[in-house]
Amino acid sequence: MPVTLDIRIQADDFDIAAEQAALGRGRADIGALVSFTGLCRDENGRLEALELEHYPGMAESEITRIAETAIDRFGLLGLTAIHRHGRIKPGENIVLVIAAATHRQAAFDGATFVMDFLKTDAPFWKKEHLKGGGDNGWVEARERDLSARDHWQ
Structure with a gap:
């Protein structure tokens, strides 16, 4: 069977179970589905929302x-x-990556690889909007994110 690839950037939320079912539907060759869901944190109660822009x-x-x-x-x-993309409140979904493979390790590695590179290389910009007004400016990539990406090379 051909490889299934589905890439979407959207303002609307997504249904994790429905996305997993869609990727695995009719594929008896898939032995593992590994998913990662990134959520908006409240940053110790100080964050009202995260604004995500993309190119x-x-x-x-x-x-x-x-x-x-x-x-x-x-x-x-x-x-x-x-x-x-758009304004996302704490507890809401930001990103979903689901990797399908014959065996679990390939699915785990594939999902982690995609997230490590997506976090640092995809053209998204994040701004933190604080409770009580104001913002914390645009968020830069963290050193630990760059290190996670670089370990694959």
């Missing part, structure tokens, strides 16, 4: 490039990556 077209292209690299490198049978 339309370029963001989809970069996530597709990352996903295709993961598919080739780990022999994935399918991959879904959904990233939200």
